[in-house]
Amino acid sequence: MAEILANGVRLHVQRIPPSRRTAGDAPTVVMLHGMIMDNISAFYFGLGNCLAAAGCDVICYDLRGHGRSERTRDGYTMAESIADLRGLLDALGVDRPVHLVGNSYGATLALAFGLDHADQVESLTLIEPPFLVDGLGEEMARSLEQLLAAMSDQEVEQWLADGAGRAIGRSMRAARALLRETTIGQDMLAIPSFPPARLAGLNVPVLAVYGANSEIVNQAESLVGLMPDCTLTILEHTTHMVLREAADYLRDLMRWWLFRRREEMPQRRAGARFVTPDWVRQMVPPPGLNSARRGNDTVPSPNRA
Numbered sequence: 001m002a003e004i005l006a007n008g009v010r011l012h013v014q015r016i017p018p019s020r021r022t023a024g025d026a027p028t029v030v031m032l033h034g035m036i037m038d039n040i041s042a043f044y045f046g047l048g049n050c051l052a053a054a055g056c057d058v059i060c061y062d063l064r065g066h067g068r069s070e071r072t073r074d075g076y077t078m079a080e081s082i083a084d085l086r087g088l089l090d091a092l093g094v095d096r097p098v099h100l101v102g103n104s105y106g107a108t109l110a111l112a113f114g115l116d117h118a119d120q121v122e123s124l125t126l127i128e129p130p131f132l133v134d135g136l137g138e139e140m141a142r143s144l145e146q147l148l149a150a151m152s153d154q155e156v157e158q159w160l161a162d163g164a165g166r167a168i169g170r171s172m173r174a175a176r177a178l179l180r181e182t183t184i185g186q187d188m189l190a191i192p193s194f195p196p197a198r199l200a201g202l203n204v205p206v207l208a209v210y211g212a213n214s215e216i217v218n219q220a221e222s223l224v225g226l227m228p229d230c231t232l233t234i235l236e237h238t239t240h241m242v243l244r245e246a247a248d249y250l251r252d253l254m255r256w257w258l259f260r261r262r263e264e265m266p267q268r269r270a271g272a273r274f275v276t277p278d279w280v281r282q283m284v285p286p287p288g289l290n291s292a293r294r295g296n297d298t299v300p301s302p303n304r305a
Contacts, residue, residue: 003068006087009075012068013061013088014040016048022055027122027258028098030059032085032106035184036147036175039067042103042243050251056099056258061088063106065178076187081109082116089120097122099258103243104128105140111194114204124206125257127250128240130216131223137191144188148179199226206230207257211238211245235268 002013018026029051031043040062048058062069064084065076089098099122102110107129114121132139178184206227210220212234224232233253238245252266 004088004091006085006091007080007083008087009064009072009084010070011061011064011084011088012040013059013092014044014048015092016044016052016058016060018055018057019053020055022259025096026055026057028057028059028094028096029258030085030089030098030100031061032100032102032109033060033063033066034104034106035063035066036144036178037171038104038106041067043101046243046247047101047251047254051254051258054255054259059088059092059094059098065182065184071178071182073181074183074187076182076184078109078112078191080187082113085109085113086117099123099125101125101254102127102129104240105130108136108191111206114206115194115198115202118202118204121204123257124204125209125254126206126223127209128211128214128216128242129208129219129223131194131219133193133196133222133226136193137189140191141185141188144179144185148176148185194226196226200228202227202229204229205261207253208232209242209250209253210234211240211242212236213238214240214242216240231265233265 002015003010004013005011031048033039033042040060044060048060052058063081065071097120100110100113102108102125104127107126108131110124111126111129111131114124130136130140130143206229208220208223208230210217210232217234220232220234224230235242235246235249243250246268249266249268256263256266
């Protein structure tokens with residue numbers, strides 16, 4: 001574990017050096033996780049080690065307020081997130097363009113950083129980015145309000161007290177503290193939407209990945225239609241949780257994107273399928289959430305899909 005000071009905040013960073021040589025300099029890949037219930041582990045274990053084994057210099061970090069990074073009272077606007085990332089790269093001595101890989105809010109951050117600092121970006125990989133040209137901040141703030149309401153549900157409270165594992169309980173409590181004790185909700189309201197003219201002038205190759213069953217997949221076409229060099233792939237039988245549900249394919253896709261882009265895009269294995277339970281689609285607590293634990297019985301996690 002390593003901590004660095006970037007933009008005045010302590011950030012938890014893990015850097016995975018390339019484990020094999022590639023032609024020329026090793027690509028530097030910076031991974032940006034999602035908001036609230038996400039942290040460095042989503043990328044570190046899912047894609048980070050894989051890309052380092054393929055010859056990349058991989059940088060993963062916990063966003064401000066998440067994981068092991070400092071939870072400040074304020075500073076969660078998009079402008080501050082961009083400044084945190086810029087400070088991180090400076091502190092690590094990264095002085096050449098990087099490949100940004102973002103998931104959910106991290107993907108929106110990657111796109112915003114690319115617009116502000118295109119000369120410092122080699123490519124963008126956007127996995128399920130929330131994207132609107134109008135009302136983006138309001139939509140993201142509304143999502144956080146819904147998440148806090150769900151976390152405050154009486155059944156969830158009882159599950160945390162009686163049945164949640166230690167790690168899950170700790171993660172949920174940290175997420176609630178972030179929502180309740182910081183300005184993150186208000187700061188989301190300040191996030192500006194993406195100006196079409198700036199997107200049209202983005203001279204950076206972009207890979208966009210959405211799940212066909214995601215609640216935001218309808219935003220994909222407008223995103224792709226506004227950028228001059230954007231490759232879109234929509235994965236069947238996956239939701240907003242693409243990073244978990246299609247991890248094996250994402251590893252193949254990222255190796256192709258970073259090293260073999262002139263070849264044909266790899267296809268997902270025939271028959272690959274992720275079945276989303278009804279309770280996840282309906283956004284309700286899972287059946288048996290408060291079932292009493294007896295013997296070796298376990299209580300299902302609300303994050304299991």
